[in-house]
Amino acid sequence: MNTDSSKRLRDRFREETQAAILASAESIFSRNGLHAASMNEIARDAGIAVGTLYNHFKDREAILTALLDARRTELVEQMDRVLEESKDQSFKVQLQAFLAALFQHMQAHWQFFVILVQGEHGSDRHALVSVSKPKATLKEVYFRLETLVKHGVKRKELRPKCADLLPVAMMGMIRAVWVRQIYDGEAKAIDQVDALVDLILSGAAVK
Amino acid sequence: MNTDSSKRLRDRFREETQAAILASAESIFSRNGLHAASMNEIARDAGIAVGTLYNHFKDREAILTALLDARRTELVEQMDRVLEESKDQSFKVQLQAFLAALFQHMQAHWQFFVILVQGEHGSDRHALVSVSKPKATLKEVYFRLETLVKHGVKRKELRPKCADLLPVAMMGMIRAVWVRQIYDGEAKAIDQVDALVDLILSGAAVK
């Protein structure tokens, strides 16, 4: 019991320390950029010594990997929960729910998304974690948009000729609206869900 | 006269050297990324010594500044030429012309745009050139989209309630379509101008 419980206790400590490290890494990576963030600064932010980072993670890359993997999992779960809940609704309602959830998640985890947009450049199969992992995460969003669109087309809510371009275009719009909130401090993304959905579905032209 | 002409000659030489440096910088920055590009590599690519870089530019940042300023000017001129030519046309035609010109320019100067999307992140007033200059360039595109939209609304071709969101949304779509071409090697952006304009104006929903 004693050994057992102290083992469990130690494990909990380990996990908490690792979570703290990831939180600091998230903060420093998002503030300084993927390249300028130094291990020393992450350690200082986490209130530990540099060496301790290496007791928990093999190297700098492993921290980024663990961070992006953890956050991606949370995002994916959140997206799938919403999609499951709205699966019988019309495309419009589904999209509204999806975007609302996404923007809410973005606001709650803005540092993670700052890292994502910083790191997303470069080919998919890039050797660098700082490239491949952000892209992989964004792909998760993209795939769900694609699925959403396919359903919409199948139910004849969307014009088939849009099926190709629409997911890409929506990704771009989501990104733009969100980046504007973060960096330019303008209108909150979440308040623009309806306008965005309207634009996507009805277009900008007068009838 | 002699002094004069030799001065002019020397100036031309300086300008050519600087243009060569910028071309090399563009190539290296886009290939290696804003952080991994080293002064030595730029010098080697330009066929000169590192020291010479510093005779022409104060430091690393100055090269990036000069590069982005030069390329931005070209882009602005190109955009304004097209807008001037199509200023009496309908919004739809203007937008088509604008996008076609933009995508063509992007394809011709893809290295510049690779640098732009790498550096676009961070607040506008960021101290780093690598952040502020790309943003400034993209703002130039954005402003013109805004103007285009204002005209469209004024002429009652566009719904007023779209005026706010539309420029941002279009920026996002442009970026997404273009990035897809560059990094995923998919359909060329320029071939999708019509589909994009159709989507923007008419939306994705069936009538």
Place this chain on the structure above:
Amino acid sequence: MNTDSSKRLRDRFREETQAAILASAESIFSRNGLHAASMNEIARDAGIAVGTLYNHFKDREAILTALLDARRTELVEQMDRVLEESKDQSFKVQLQAFLAALFQHMQAHWQFFVILVQGEHGSDRHALVSVSKPKATLKEVYFRLETLVKHGVKRKELRPKCADLLPVAMMGMIRAVWVRQIYDGEAKAIDQVDALVDLILSGAAVK
């Protein structure tokens, strides 16, 4: 009594733990080299925690010291046993017995000898245990060769003018033959005792 026997028990436990640590240290030091062997690896091999190493030994050096002292004692005992047994024999027989015993010991405790030849370099008074202790051990071998030679000279079995050089030369030959076995996987040292003794006594020249 209770206290006494439990004390003895505890002491035996300590000794066994320390012996286990030394065995692991021997294994790791010989496999990784004197510098690359890490305390963590030794602890892992011994099935204990790093901290425990420090409960038994002051520091890294103390482990090496204890290891080399223990193994040296075994070697010395083995050498002296053989010399005692053959003390009335001729030089030739004594040398054969000595070399046979030495090579057998080397084969049985090859890890120890791998450590020895790694650490033997540097002045005798070197501050580092990793230098002074191996040298001390090899000196023990050397002294016995010296004594052997003195006896041989006294009994007029050996030429006096060889007395100086012979022990050094024999040390070198022993080392060379043995190192060849270990690192080059060639003929086993023990199989060459007779040839070696013949060479030492009769030389290489035709008569």
Place this chain on the structure above:
Amino acid sequence: MNTDSSKRLRDRFREETQAAILASAESIFSRNGLHAASMNEIARDAGIAVGTLYNHFKDREAILTALLDARRTELVEQMDRVLEESKDQSFKVQLQAFLAALFQHMQAHWQFFVILVQGEHGSDRHALVSVSKPKATLKEVYFRLETLVKHGVKRKELRPKCADLLPVAMMGMIRAVWVRQIYDGEAKAIDQVDALVDLILSGAAVK
């Protein structure tokens, strides 16, 4: 001309700097050991900055490689010069000349040989330069001893049954005599050439 001569001048400078670096490296490596020698210390000894080391050599290993390659070449040339000069002499004279030359070289370049004996341990095909290069150098000595012995046997100056063991045994004796001079400050190796040759040829036994 100007460019040419200044280029040549610069090249000479480069070579001199590299030679100075190698000299410092030789000094530090031999004094501190192959592992304890730090790049900072080498730079300090050479009177340059750490970075400069890396302008001339890719990394720590490259310095060691260059050092050992350079010194090995010198040694091989010296050995072959002597062997060429004495190629028609008897085995005894040849061996005397070879040992005299070798010990003289060892004395003149003792730091190099200190590095050699430090680094010689481990299998031949070891990935580490600090293992493979020293072994390669010592092999060069060994091969020449082997050749010498083969000649001696062919000319019936040496007993055939010694052919196998003799080169190894001689390597061991050479090493031992030399190491004794360096570390124990005893009799100089070069003064013992005759005694050594006598021992090798005639053995230690009274006739």
Place this chain on the structure above:
DNA sequence: CATGAATGAGATTTCATTCAT
């Protein structure tokens, strides 16, 4: 002006040792 070797601050990573549990 051009050159390119020299500089040294700073980044990542390792590991013997300590110490709270």
Place this chain on the structure above:
DNA sequence: AATGAATGAAATCTCATTCAT
């Protein structure tokens, strides 16, 4: 005593910038 996470000094290596030629 045993544990193993935390520590931080020290090592290697990079690269923007300087400056003597």
